[in-house]
Amino acid sequence: MNTARYIGNGALEVVDTEPVPPAPGEVQLDVAYTGICGTDLHILHGAMDARVTMPAVLGHEMAGRVASIGDGVEDWAVGDPATVMPLVPCGECAACRVAASHICYRLVFLGIDAPGSMQSRWNVPADALVRLPADLSLQTAALTEPTAVAVHDVRRSGLAAGERAVVVGAGPIGLLIANVARSAGAEVVVFEPSERRRRIVESLELVAVDPLAVDTAAWVDDWTDADGADVAFEVSGTAAGMGTAVGCLAARGRAVVVGIHSTPPAVDLFRVFWRELSLIGARVYEREDYEEAVRLLAAGAIPSETLITDVVPLDAVTEAFRAMDAGESMKILINCDS
């Protein structure tokens, strides 16, 4: 079988490996498609070399079918379509004890801390499987993981139908959040400096605004008749984006911190105090988010055709990472059957 592996120094290799039978409690998946995530790019850039063990099989956005079943696994049959929630929590830490095992202090993330899905066959704990409906295409289903991120972010915001939501940043996760928020009945505006990305937002019949061309707080005041927005999603990972998110909110507004802020940005805590805002961290997803993501994908509520800009064979993985790096693609899927 084919396996793509990160070997350090910005390089991936594709090698022929022998499949290993699933251990007790595991399921072996026949991986159909694996998406490339921003985290995979970070790993390729060496930013997580201290965390990953090389050679490292990346990949955690996938869909496939059950290929074989380890001892003690019930409820699954060979051929069942499935995706994977790639989180293995310890079950004992403070996060696990408050029913937030998805942010377990000793979390093992499949595809980062353990082998991922950029291989033809992937053994995973049966607990990590999430069932897919038979009529959902496996390409579309490969978007379950990033869609679950967006579902989690929207759920953390407490967004209600009729509320006004600002999304700061229109990469794949920002676009997904905008769609999930719209599905939840919100009015949505997306701030995005890239004209190309704004065009994509507009092609989905969402409003896109260039934050460099307007005073974002004044724009939102105009839009909301001076009320402010109810919810903002900070998906840019930039200090300016966080300024936009905090600066546009109404009294008791909620800003969800989705983007990775490697450098602590200056945050207008006076405004947080004055308007009694909440800034809410949101990381990965819980099982209910995964199940909702599958429902939304099956219902056609997620524009998978717009999001999936390319599908390439596994031996083109290096070129696919390069294309993602160049920023011209939304989501590239690797065909792992190839």
Add this chain to the structure above:
Amino acid sequence: MNTARYIGNGALEVVDTEPVPPAPGEVQLDVAYTGICGTDLHILHGAMDARVTMPAVLGHEMAGRVASIGDGVEDWAVGDPATVMPLVPCGECAACRVAASHICYRLVFLGIDAPGSMQSRWNVPADALVRLPADLSLQTAALTEPTAVAVHDVRRSGLAAGERAVVVGAGPIGLLIANVARSAGAEVVVFEPSERRRRIVESLELVAVDPLAVDTAAWVDDWTDADGADVAFEVSGTAAGMGTAVGCLAARGRAVVVGIHSTPPAVDLFRVFWRELSLIGARVYEREDYEEAVRLLAAGAIPSETLITDVVPLDAVTEAFRAMDAGESMKILINCDS
């Protein structure tokens, strides 16, 4: 009657004025005691000259008795002990519409935007009155307003019995928060760099730690067996204090932003994301907080003897502000009957 007024340039004057009868819908209070708040000091320092109209009668922490009653006011009788929730909302803005009228966009704050209680007789809208129990001393009752701030802060945190709470800063509000949190059944630790203030914290049988002498995050990890604290109250208004608050929290921990951050501090949003923290703004109080504050004061749950460091006559108001400025006093009450 005597009235203390801020006349600009860091000066207060005490003048003899004629009491005005209460207008329809108003009540005239015989003011017994008025506490000096940090905001009053800010005003004296000229920091709010653009907002206050001079000469300005300051004061919004008070207790007294009903002296006379305007037309159309029911439920109150001359002699009734009362305090005032000094907020007059517009009733129409986005904050008022989401039942957060205490942070109304056009809020009139009595004692800042309209005359306050540093005078012998004070006319206020009857809606602003809050009833006091007959057996609660009016000196103690003058702490209702700052106690209500603390009650509101604790309520915004969602603190539950058995949770571990960190209070950053032991000024009057920090001390009140620590006491209210303890009353709610939390384990409380107070971080405070001033040795004098730490002694006061310890005299109330609370744990006080010098944040300059320890690694605060490591200290909390030790205290909580690596879990982290459930709640942190940032009452210092400093970047370092916010760093302590965010740095000590457990997964899904809540940091309440109470202190005034005039300069946006750098905030570790990566940790907010990673541990799914919530940073929650909390400003003033709502009526239920006032009522709970009166209950706590009447129950003896608030150490009023420790908090009230001095009681002085109205004509010593300038000296009282100077003593507050020197930082040697917790809370000075002005006897407005004098």
